[in-house]
Amino acid sequence: MKLKKNFSLALAIIMLVSLLTGCSSAEWGFFNLSQEASALEKYQVTAEMGLSLDHIDSELIAGQTEEFAKVQSILNNYNLVMDCKVDTIDSKLNFTYYIKDKNTAEQKEVLNLQSDGNKIYIKVDDLFNFIKSFGNEEVNRNIDQAFANVQYISIDREEMKDILKDAYDNEVIAEQMTRIYFDFGSFTEQNRAWQDIYKGLMEEVYDEYEMGIIKEDNNKYTVSLTLQDAVNVFASFAHYTIDHIEELGAYLKESVSNLNDVQTQLLSIYELDVDSFNSTIDNLVKNVQENKELYKSQIDFATLSTENPTFDSMWEGTQFDYSFRKTKDNAYVADLNAKINYNDPVTAKNVLKASFTLKETIKAIDSVTIVAPTENVLTMAELMQIDKAFNEAAMMNIDKPISLNVDLDNGYYISSYTEGKKEEGKLNIKVIDSASYLPLRDIGNVLGENITWDNAKKQPYVSKNGTTIYLKARLIDGTSYIPSREFEKLGYKVIWDAKSNIVHIQ
Numbered sequence: 334m335k336l337k338k339n340f341s342l343a344l345a346i347i348m349l350v351s352l353l354t355g356c357s358s359a360e361w362g363f364f365n366l367s368q369e370a371s372a373l374e375k376y377q378v379t380a381e382m383g384l385s386l387d388h389i390d391s392e393l394i395a396g397q398t399e400e401f402a403k404v405q406s407i408l409n410n411y412n413l414v415m416d417c418k419v420d421t422i423d424s425k426l427n428f429t430y431y432i433k434d435k436n437t438a439e440q441k442e443v444l445n446l447q448s449d450g451n452k453i454y455i456k457v458d459d460l461f462n463f464i465k466s467f468g469n470e471e472v473n474r475n476i477d478q479a480f481a482n483v484q485y486i487s488i489d490r491e492e493m494k495d496i497l498k499d500a501y502d503n504e505v506i507a508e509q510m511t512r513i514y515f516d517f518g519s520f521t522e523q524n525r526a527w528q529d530i531y532k533g534l535m536e537e538v539y540d541e542y543e544m545g546i547i548k549e550d551n552n553k554y555t556v557s558l559t560l561q562d563a564v565n566v567f568a569s570f571a572h573y574t575i576d577h578i579e580e581l582g583a584y585l586k587e588s589v590s591n592l593n594d595v596q597t598q599l600l601s602i603y604e605l606d607v608d609s610f611n612s613t614i615d616n617l618v619k620n621v622q623e624n625k626e627l628y629k630s631q632i633d634f635a636t637l638s639t640e641n642p643t644f645d646s647m648w649e650g651t652q653f654d655y656s657f658r659k660t661k662d663n664a665y666v667a668d669l670n671a672k673i674n675y676n677d678p679v680t681a682k683n684v685l686k687a688s689f690t691l692k693e694t695i696k697a698i699d700s701v702t703i704v705a706p707t708e709n710v711l712t713m714a715e716l717m718q719i720d721k722a723f724n725e726a727a728m729m730n731i732d733k734p735i736s737l738n739v740d741l742d743n744g745y746y747i748s749s750y751t752e753g754k755k756e757e758g759k760l761n762i763k764v765i766d767s768a769s770y771l772p773l774r775d776i777g778n779v780l781g782e783n784i785t786w787d788n789a790k791k792q793p794y795v796s797k798n799g800t801t802i803y804l805k806a807r808l809i810d811g812t813s814y815i816p817s818r819e820f821e822k823l824g825y826k827v828i829w830d831a832k833s834n835i836v837h838i839q
Contacts, residue, residue, distance in 0.1 A: 364532070371525075374421045377698045378694070381415075382412060382691050383412040383413075386405045387688070393685070414433045423701075442459050453493070453514075485710045490515055492714060544570070556653070564639045575625055578622060582615070646681065650672060654668075737779060739835065745760075771814060771816075787803070802823060820838055826839045
């Protein structure tokens, strides 16, 4: 198991850079042109993305034919268009998404996001109208109820920090991530630092490796791959990496040791610190060195299987084409066309046929205009209150039992609902100091209560009508157990029948 785990880690690192690292003149030219585009401080990105699902086997969507038909209709009839203007110096952003009809070329705005460096404004009314156009009565009713006159949702720095603090449970990371979201110059700085690390990989580790897939003609760089080509490139890259694993490990450790404080803190997002990263790299290098020939043979075996004529017939028509160029008016243009086609190897029946297109243009601009809204703006704090109210309403509408009887001798329970409905099951009862304790989460699920754990207080709690109710619990083998009387705090009537040793909760 350990061998497989380390081999998977090795492959993950290899795949991370396998299609972008190489040191031929074309590969360096492509890299430098990409660096040139990313160095712009004030720029506009326009892009159009399209995904078409021409065919998918009915067995893959069994039971969801109607839902899939709706999704397929949207994908096949609409493209997503983006127009983004960024000023990294003054931290301004104006980002708009459009839905474009593939047949008429008509565009409709569906979402706009603006930031002045202190507050983010998200224009949502057009998005809600687009969602409502699909005619789901329940969804439309909920939108009207919660966002009747709302045009924008705003998020300021402190609100963003609170959201990220809840997400990562780390105030330092939340602060750094907030800075990246609002100070675009900081984001650019971090991005350039990672690009320098990537450049060093090309110069110091992969200086003798060439992918051989990037072609250059008049400052236009193109890549054209079949699935077989991609497998071969990956295999050659993997072989090179295995042969140079010691140099790769040393370079990665040196790069991490040179990270600034902000970058080091951001590593913890991935549950890494410098010491654990170095230890992981050391283990990886040792493992690859000890199993070098085994890993190479596994890669060769996987590559060999793709040379079978059956493989070609399975993936016939699957193709990846990409180009990147700089135009005479100093715009950077990227084009991507990808097709996937899969046929059943036994029946030759087509299972999946789809395509994806992307055309993106990046160019320098002089300024970014921000118009901060003043009316019909919902703050993130207000949105959280709406979300809380909806959750509480949903909890109130859960089909809860009107009574629950638990036999404390054997854990057997019967819950009774309206209209005579009953459910039966068994709970794991613990006897502690001659008192019977019930498994909190299991019985909470039976009663339809949403049990939450407060990690700081090491206590479970339930939120009801805006009030937090903490419950007295004993933690045994990672499971919380509570006396049945604790449910009286939640409004239940609890009666113990000593003769039968059955507790009644109503």
